[in-house]
Amino acid sequence: MAHGDTVPMPEAQPRRAGGLATLLRTQMRNIAPFLTLIFLTAFFAIASPSFATLDNVGNILTQVSVTGIIAVGLTFVILCAEIDLSIAAIANVTGIAVAFFTLQDSYVNIANLPLPGFAAIMLALALCALLGAVNAFGLTVIGIPSFIMTLAMMQIAAGISAMLVRGQIAYKVPPLITTLGSGSIAGVPWIVIVAALMLLLGHLVLTYTRFGRYVYMVGGNREAAEYSGLNVKLILGSVMVISAVCSGIGGMLGVAHFGSAQQNEFDTYLLDSIAAVVVGGTSLFGGRGGIGNTIVGLFVLGVLNNGLDHVNIDSFLKILIRGLILLAALVINVYAQRLRAKAAD
Amino acid sequence: MSDSRPPLLELQDITKSFGGVTALRGVDFTLRPGEIHGLVGENGAGKSTLMKIIAGVHTGFSGRFLLDGREVHFNSARDARAAGIAMVHQELSVAPDLTVAENVFLGNQPTNALGIVQWRRMAREAAEQLKKLGIDADPMSRLGDLPIGVQQLIEIARVLFSGARIIILDEPTSALSPPEVERLFAALRKLREQGTGIIFISHFIEDILLISDEVTVFRNGRKIMETRAADTSKAALIEAMIGKGRDALEGSYTHDITLPAPPAGKPVVLEAAGLSLARSLKRVSFSVQAGEVLGIYGFMGCGQLELARILFGKLAPDAGELRLAGERNRFKSTADARRAGIAFVPESRRDMLFLQEPVYKNVSISILDRINAVLLKPSRERALAKRQVEQLQIRPADVEIDLGLLSGGNQQKVALAKWLSHPPRLLVLCEPTRGMDVGAKSDVIGIVRQLRDQGIAVVVLSTEPETVLSLADRVIVLKRGQVVREFAGETISKDRLLEAA
Numbered sequence: 001m002a003h004g005d006t007v008p009m010p011e012a013q014p015r016r017a018g019g020l021a022t023l024l025r026t027q028m029r030n031i032a033p034f035l036t037l038i039f040l041t042a043f044f045a046i047a048s049p050s051f052a053t054l055d056n057v058g059n060i061l062t063q064v065s066v067t068g069i070i071a072v073g074l075t076f077v078i079l080c081a082e083i084d085l086s087i088a089a090i091a092n093v094t095g096i097a098v099a100f101f102t103l104q105d106s107y108v109n110i111a112n113l114p115l116p117g118f119a120a121i122m123l124a125l126a127l128c129a130l131l132g133a134v135n136a137f138g139l140t141v142i143g144i145p146s147f148i149m150t151l152a153m154m155q156i157a158a159g160i161s162a163m164l165v166r167g168q169i170a171y172k173v174p175p176l177i178t179t180l181g182s183g184s185i186a187g188v189p190w191i192v193i194v195a196a197l198m199l200l201l202g203h204l205v206l207t208y209t210r211f212g213r214y215v216y217m218v219g220g221n222r223e224a225a226e227y228s229g230l231n232v233k234l235i236l237g238s239v240m241v242i243s244a245v246c247s248g249i250g251g252m253l254g255v256a257h258f259g260s261a262q263q264n265e266f267d268t269y270l271l272d273s274i275a276a277v278v279v280g281g282t283s284l285f286g287g288r289g290g291i292g293n294t295i296v297g298l299f300v301l302g303v304l305n306n307g308l309d310h311v312n313i314d315s316f317l318k319i320l321i322r323g324l325i326l327l328a329a330l331v332i333n334v335y336a337q338r339l340r341a342k343a344a345d
Numbered sequence: 346m347s348d349s350r351p352p353l354l355e356l357q358d359i360t361k362s363f364g365g366v367t368a369l370r371g372v373d374f375t376l377r378p379g380e381i382h383g384l385v386g387e388n389g390a391g392k393s394t395l396m397k398i399i400a401g402v403h404t405g406f407s408g409r410f411l412l413d414g415r416e417v418h419f420n421s422a423r424d425a426r427a428a429g430i431a432m433v434h435q436e437l438s439v440a441p442d443l444t445v446a447e448n449v450f451l452g453n454q455p456t457n458a459l460g461i462v463q464w465r466r467m468a469r470e471a472a473e474q475l476k477k478l479g480i481d482a483d484p485m486s487r488l489g490d491l492p493i494g495v496q497q498l499i500e501i502a503r504v505l506f507s508g509a510r511i512i513i514l515d516e517p518t519s520a521l522s523p524p525e526v527e528r529l530f531a532a533l534r535k536l537r538e539q540g541t542g543i544i545f546i547s548h549f550i551e552d553i554l555l556i557s558d559e560v561t562v563f564r565n566g567r568k569i570m571e572t573r574a575a576d577t578s579k580a581a582l583i584e585a586m587i588g589k590g591r592d593a594l595e596g597s598y599t600h601d602i603t604l605p606a607p608p609a610g611k612p613v614v615l616e617a618a619g620l621s622l623a624r625s626l627k628r629v630s631f632s633v634q635a636g637e638v639l640g641i642y643g644f645m646g647c648g649q650l651e652l653a654r655i656l657f658g659k660l661a662p663d664a665g666e667l668r669l670a671g672e673r674n675r676f677k678s679t680a681d682a683r684r685a686g687i688a689f690v691p692e693s694r695r696d697m698l699f700l701q702e703p704v705y706k707n708v709s710i711s712i713l714d715r716i717n718a719v720l721l722k723p724s725r726e727r728a729l730a731k732r733q734v735e736q737l738q739i740r741p742a743d744v745e746i747d748l749g750l751l752s753g754g755n756q757q758k759v760a761l762a763k764w765l766s767h768p769p770r771l772l773v774l775c776e777p778t779r780g781m782d783v784g785a786k787s788d789v790i791g792i793v794r795q796l797r798d799q800g801i802a803v804v805v806l807s808t809e810p811e812t813v814l815s816l817a818d819r820v821i822v823l824k825r826g827q828v829v830r831e832f833a834g835e836t837i838s839k840d841r842l843l844e845a846a
Contacts, residue, residue, distance in 0.1 A: 208721055209719055209721060210713045210718070210719060213713060213721055217706075217710055220699045221700075223696045224695075224696060224697045224698055227657075227659075227689060227690075227697040228679075228683075228763065229657075229680050229683025229688075229711050230679070230710070230711075231678050231679075231680035233678065234678075287699075288701075
């Protein structure tokens, strides 16, 4: 019907799938998390007088910062329809490494290797990038599914952490890290600023660069990306390294923020980071979502965690509630994918 | 066939639109028991939409849907299956990692009283059923290891023998060899005798005329004509489809075609020397010159697919080498091949398109690095895409619309368009016109000729003799992974091509 000398069709100028219903369908993954956030905020604001205060907003921002930094890299990975389970372990080992290369007080019983602060930071960054590169190698060259590859890396990173601290606790990190992790400027904690900048950078890369477009396309249809002449392995490898480096930065600042470096310090951040990305609406099947979604997801988790502390609730029940909220988000995530596929049908 | 019985299926005044696009307007359709009903129409005419309504895939539409004279409402494809309606989609939907028997009985495995699968019985019955279609495959072998044509027959077998009362076949013959088509038709006739209603969609008008009792023609979402197959002709159907006579285009290539004398002195763009790959290819050598279309013809499973993927760096040959403009190349990835100036369109468009992304992103994906090394320039992308959409007459002419909303033929044009903003040195096309209607086919042929005249070397791989004959300046025939014949500067016909393979 598209042939040159056939009569032009009257219906050949459709609008781009108009209508509110279609908009809702295609934008479900962006709208639902946002509504959740508004609902939770409103709920806690009414339930607790101490929740909606400027101080508490600052608290929430600080509380989600480390998760936010880690989640930047994880967003890239999930957009490619892969997963990284080693993020928390890599954060942990990088935080420990930066402390390992810093002069500790004499009572700390770790056979460490003091170096100038700059060198310590560089070595720690090199370590997390290297671990990310091992993930990338396993995934793209050997062909191990990322789920399994990063599960192994989780153990490897935890193992390196254990070897470095041998059950002890280190406290000192380079001054730059101490400042960024626990200092503040004009009342704003540096860690919030770093998290905001990294989220912004991630957003800019995903939205305005060629690499970002490739990430979406590889996630959207990997086969098509390959047949379009994209270097899919290079892109997948890159996101694994990006994820590890973001985790490493989160880990270093986290150690400064907590004031100590020790084994298993970041364990809860694995689930929190994955939850932030997925609750925000980035598709587990790849190709849809982005940093904007991750930010909303971070706030949903942040408001939930913080809000539950403000209302009088059994602290054991909190764990269950978080699990249920995560489940609801997963349901919406999968459902949104289906609605979108239908709308495009 | 007996008109006294109530129709199996009756659709009245069906209208369906997607967003702003009306796909069907007030269509009536009737299927009687023991009837094979042929459906023809160009891509986007509304055939597939109507079939998806019948199969319960599309649920929101206006009009009445009667089954055995009673009105029904399907909420899903599952409801339709439960009502005895089964559909074989154009694209293969088999489970390649399961066995042949499991695929035949997918979702319907014979079990004993304890619910345990009866493997022996399943294998035996699968083998029996497949034999009816002339397939002699080991029921316990992995389906993915079989040639695509056989896989397609097995998928059809699953539906044919599922006990469905209404069977919809969407382009079932496009991947089948002539003897396989024969066997399929024999099986369909047997089902017709048992009272099954069959809807048969195809672009092969000869097949439609051969197998159907009744033929319906669609154009622009409307039913244009319904007639008994015995009372019509190929020319009449084509005229109804297109809106006017087009015999010249639909020339069936039974006549001889004289290939042009090989051009002398043009640079050789690609030279393949002794390419071998496992069991698929044995010492395949050929060359392509600038401004030449080389056709590579062979039956399903002759090694074409593998050869095409070697040319684009997706597969690495075990032995042999590729020389591009005299320079030896070993592509490590498809990205290497693209950068060396090779463009590739695989046989399945789903494998190279991003259906959930707008048209312009699909068109620009392969040339982003030529627009800017780091940053995206969406306005440039849109401008480039608009130009391609206009040149290739892609409809609707909207680069913002999601690609999935376009009809199949238009999607295929987008698959070509993505390589044309920066013309390649070598264009590798697999089955470039498969499943296309006459108009879209001639568009594609025109585009390929134009590219050739610009000096691009083109390799066309196809299992359809017509495709090769309509496009190629020179033809090589591939048989069981080996080059068995080359036609150059001589007279060639469909018969001679088939004979060589």
